[in-house]
Amino acid sequence: MAQQMDIDFDVPKFLHDERQKAPAQLQHYFTTFEDLYERKLWHQLTQSVLEFYNQPASAPLQIPLFRQFITEWESKINKLSLVSIALKAANNCSELQDSVNFLNDIITKVDTDDTKDVYVLALMEAAHFKLLLNQFDDVKKAIDESDKILEQFDSVETVIYASFYRVSAEYYKAKAEYAQYYKSALLYLACVSVDDLSAEEKVGRAYDLSISALLGEMIYNFGELLMHPILDSLTGTEHDWLRSLLFAFNSGDIGKFEALAPHFSKQPLLQQNSEALSRKICLMSLIEAVFRRSSDNRVIPFAEIAAETRLSVDEVEHLVMKALSLKLIRGSIDQVDGLVIVTWVQPRVLDKEQIDGMRRQIEEWNNQVKKIGAFVGDQGGEVFAQ
Numbered sequence: 001m002a003q004q005m006d007i008d009f010d011v012p013k014f015l016h017d018e019r020q021k022a023p024a025q026l027q028h029y030f031t032t033f034e035d036l037y038e039r040k041l042w043h044q045l046t047q048s049v050l051e052f053y054n055q056p057a058s059a060p061l062q063i064p065l066f067r068q069f070i071t072e073w074e075s076k077i078n079k080l081s082l083v084s085i086a087l088k089a090a091n092n093c094s095e096l097q098d099s100v101n102f103l104n105d106i107i108t109k110v111d112t113d114d115t116k117d118v119y120v121l122a123l124m125e126a127a128h129f130k131l132l133l134n135q136f137d138d139v140k141k142a143i144d145e146s147d148k149i150l151e152q153f154d155s156v157e158t159v160i161y162a163s164f165y166r167v168s169a170e171y172y173k174a175k176a177e178y179a180q181y182y183k184s185a186l187l188y189l190a191c192v193s194v195d196d197l198s199a200e201e202k203v204g205r206a207y208d209l210s211i212s213a214l215l216g217e218m219i220y221n222f223g224e225l226l227m228h229p230i231l232d233s234l235t236g237t238e239h240d241w242l243r244s245l246l247f248a249f250n251s252g253d254i255g256k257f258e259a260l261a262p263h264f265s266k267q268p269l270l271q272q273n274s275e276a277l278s279r280k281i282c283l284m285s286l287i288e289a290v291f292r293r294s295s296d297n298r299v300i301p302f303a304e305i306a307a308e309t310r311l312s313v314d315e316v317e318h319l320v321m322k323a324l325s326l327k328l329i330r331g332s333i334d335q336v337d338g339l340v341i342v343t344w345v346q347p348r349v350l351d352k353e354q355i356d357g358m359r360r361q362i363e364e365w366n367n368q369v370k371k372i373g374a375f376v377g378d379q380g381g382e383v384f385a386q
Contacts, residue, residue, distance in 0.1 A: 011037060014068050023057045033069070042076040050081060053088040062089040063102075079110050079118045080157060087125050099129045117156040120146040124167045131170055139171050162191035173208060179216035185209050186224060194229050202233035210234070210242045214249065215273055220284060220328055221348045222250040242267075249281055251353065252288030254310050257281045282309045282319055287328055290345045294361060298331070298342040305340060313338070 012034055019030035029052045036045035049070065052058050066089045074082055086106045093099040103126040110118045127142035146164055150156065165188035172181035185205065194202065209230070213222050225231060226246060234243040241263045248256035264270040270277065289308040290298060302316040311319060320340050323329045330344040
């Protein structure tokens with residue numbers, strides 16, 4: 001029966017009828033479709049269809065065209081292009097579940113050993129619609145399955161990585177898993193051009209990344225976000241203070257943190273976690289105090305740490321133990337003499353001010369080496385001459 005229907009399907013008539021429904025500026029596409037289809041120029045036809053689907057005015061025509069026309073020659077289409085076309089059509093379904101069902105058919109068609117990468121794209125985009133339907137368990141299964149598949153590839157098309165990280169970030173945001181959201185959202189931005197995002201999306205992503213950086217339990221280095229151009233989208237907006245707060249955290253500036261704390265009332269999540277943020281800024285201040293010191297000057301008295309972190313001396317030991325347990329630093333505590341001996345501090349992505357601080361340290365080290373060299377030259381000249 002299916003074969004008979006395929007044989008009987010009149011492609012030219014269908015395209016002629018759809019052409020009459022199309023806006024005047026799109027009607028020429030249907031003439032092109034028919035010509036390329038008759039000549040079996042599949043690559044050119046695919047490119048023409050993709051161009052058509054990129055036209056906003058084509059939205060009402062996309063699903064019928066896919067179901068009636070594209071399925072006629074889908075075996076000739078590059079599978080990544082097939083899924084790309086299907087994704088655009090899925091966005092025009094009247095109900096979210098219809099979009100899921102539409103993409104499920106596509107998932108079945110690309111679930112082969114040769115197209116597992118494209119399968120991930122279809123699976124994750126279907127998961128996007130499932131997330132909108134609050135089907136969290138199905139979304140998590142899709143993320144886990146896709147992650148395992150992607151691990152088997154040395155590389156895949158950037159659009160596939162972008163889809164995986166975007167939908168993963170959406171899921172972790174919905175579940176309030178801040179650290180995971182932060183990681184996935186930054187990886188997504190690494191797959192796309194920020195210039196291609198709308199101004200509204202830039203601000204939204206920068207805002208969400210900022211909140212997740214502050215509330216993520218294991219995030220104690222904001223350098224990667226601070227150096228990303230997405231953060232500049234907050235400048236001059238009502239969220240500009242949030243950008244300043246991130247810089248305060250990254251440099252461990254408790255004074256600036258306290259000055260910006262009144263803004264927490266604008267964001268309930270920050271208000272609810274104000275105590276945790278206070279503990280975090282103290283840890284950041286400790287890390288920064290250690291990082292600023294040269295490697296041969298990391299025996300720090302409790303009193304100096306108390307001054308840096310604005311804690312009492314009695315609270316310093318607990319703070320250092322927390323930093324050790326989080327593996328932010330390595331070392332030991334001398335309780336008798338009230339000293340912290342730091343042997344290692346967590347590597348950091350540096351902002352411009354911190355890079356300048358490191359430059360000064362290198363210059364100081366270079367000057368010391370020159371002095372030692374000059375001293376050896378003056379005092380040991382006769383020894384070296386012999």
